[in-house]
Amino acid sequence: xxxxxxxxxxxxxxxxxxxxxxxxxxxxxxxxxxxxxxxxxxxxxxxxxxxxxxxxxxxxxxxxxxxxxxxxxxxxxxxxxxxxxxxxxxxxxxxxxxxxxxxxxxxxxxxxxxxxxxxxxxxxxxxxxxxxxxxxxxxxxxxxxxxxxxxxxxxxxxxxxxxxxxxxxxxxxxxxxxxxxxxxxxxxxxxxxxxxxxxxxxxxxxxxxxxxxxxxxxxxxxxxxxxxxxxxxxxxxxxxxxxxxxxxxxxxxxxxxxxxxxxxxxxxxxxxxxxxxxxxxxxxxxxxxxxxxxxxxxxxxxxxxxxxxxxxxxxxxxxxxxxxxxxxxxxxxxxxxxxxxxxxxxxxxxxxxxxxxxxxxxxxxxxxxxxxxxxxxxxxxxx
Ligand SMILES: [Zn+2]
Numbered sequence: 001x002x003x004x005x006x007x008x009x010x011x012x013x014x015x016x017x018x019x020x021x022x023x024x025x026x027x028x029x030x031x032x033x034x035x036x037x038x039x040x041x042x043x044x045x046x047x048x049x050x051x052x053x054x055x056x057x058x059x060x061x062x063x064x065x066x067x068x069x070x071x072x073x074x075x076x077x078x079x080x081x082x083x084x085x086x087x088x089x090x091x092x093x094x095x096x097x098x099x100x101x102x103x104x105x106x107x108x109x110x111x112x113x114x115x116x117x118x119x120x121x122x123x124x125x126x127x128x129x130x131x132x133x134x135x136x137x138x139x140x141x142x143x144x145x146x147x148x149x150x151x152x153x154x155x156x157x158x159x160x161x162x163x164x165x166x167x168x169x170x171x172x173x174x175x176x177x178x179x180x181x182x183x184x185x186x187x188x189x190x191x192x193x194x195x196x197x198x199x200x201x202x203x204x205x206x207x208x209x210x211x212x213x214x215x216x217x218x219x220x221x222x223x224x225x226x227x228x229x230x231x232x233x234x235x236x237x238x239x240x241x242x243x244x245x246x247x248x249x250x251x252x253x254x255x256x257x258x259x260x261x262x263x264x265x266x267x268x269x270x271x272x273x274x275x276x277x278x279x280x281x282x283x284x285x286x287x288x289x290x291x292x293x294x295x296x297x298x299x300x301x302x303x304x305x306x307x308x309x310x311x312x313x314x315x316x317x318x319x320x321x322x323x324x325x326x327x328x329x330x331x332x333x334x335x336x337x338x339x340x341x342x343x344x345x346x347x348x349x350x351x352x353x354x355x356x357x358x359x360x361x362x363x364x365x366x367x368x369x370x371x372x373x374x375x376x377x378x379x380x381x382x383x
Pocket of ligand 1: 043101192193194195
């Protein structure tokens with residue numbers, strides 16, 4: 001049985017232990033020690049990283065009452081070895097896991113919702129609660145959770161007896177079994193958990209909800225705390241400063257300035273569209289046959305072709321418009337006021353490796369031709 005040092009002291013960064021078993025497994029080595037400060041994967045938290053005798057620890061898993069460390073190279077049975085935890089990573093996980101407890105505890109206290117899912121990686125923590133939350137609710141919860149930080153609420157590990165457990169208000173719906181481990185954040189939350197936590201909420205630093213959205217009838221919350229929240233703030237701060245500089249905007253005007261930029265852009269795009277259509281109409285070169293107007297204009301999209309066609313449909317039975325987009329590539333739009341364009345479109349596609357179609361009165365597509373004349377001559381044979 002491995003003595004789990006992390007259960008009663010979350011702050012052990014280095015320790016000395018004796019190797020109690022070594023087992024080869026697919027080119028790697030599974031090692032147990034008489035005691036360890038390496039937290040194995042569990043309770044939604046990834047296993048600790050670090051080194052044993054200078055060898056990187058690849059994985060840590062619980063197997064029965066043993067903690068199994070996976071190493072790339074072997075060490076000797078009975079050897080006394082030094083273990084070193086990747087402390088910045090572990091501490092960040094402690095900050096974030098504990099922040100999740102506090103947020104869940106506050107949500108439970110305010111709204112009675114239960115935590116129904118928890119996922120933690122080293123860049124984002126997500127958890128699910130079984131009820132809806134508004135933006136105001138989330139703001140209120142976040143504020144209350146940070147009060148735990150500002151007041152440095154004490155955090156303790158409890159192993160209650162059955163009698164003691166009766167009188168403990170515990171968020172997790174658990175049956176008391178032998179050795180249940182509770183994490184209590186004084187005044188904010190008590191919940192069963194196997195992971196290491198800090199001894200005071202002040203160590204968590206900022207608790208920030210970065211996103212939330214409805215999920216399966218409840219709410220999914222994405223959060224960051226401590227070192228992760230600081231890194232996120234630094235990133236967003238730099239991005240905001242760069243945008244403020246580019247827009248010559250003050251921080252309190254930032255959102256408005258970006259919104260205005262979007263509006264200005266929409267107006268400018270509208271103007272460009274109108275001008276492009278005017279240009280396409282002005283550049284149009286047409287040839288009239290008995291039944292059709294055949295026109296060519298450069299760089300017009302289908303909307304522009306449609307607008308031009310609308311102005312020409314009164315002139316002949318058919319309007320066939322082409323816009324050269326690229327060397328031998330053309331957009332086409334064929335319209336008719338009383339006939340059916342589908343036969344012509346089918347023939348055009350077949351002759352000029354085209355693609356497209358539409359309704360009897362109007363169709364559009366793309367084709368490839370060596371010159372406008374070849375297209376015009378072909379249409380004359382058909383109409
Ligand atoms: Zn937990």
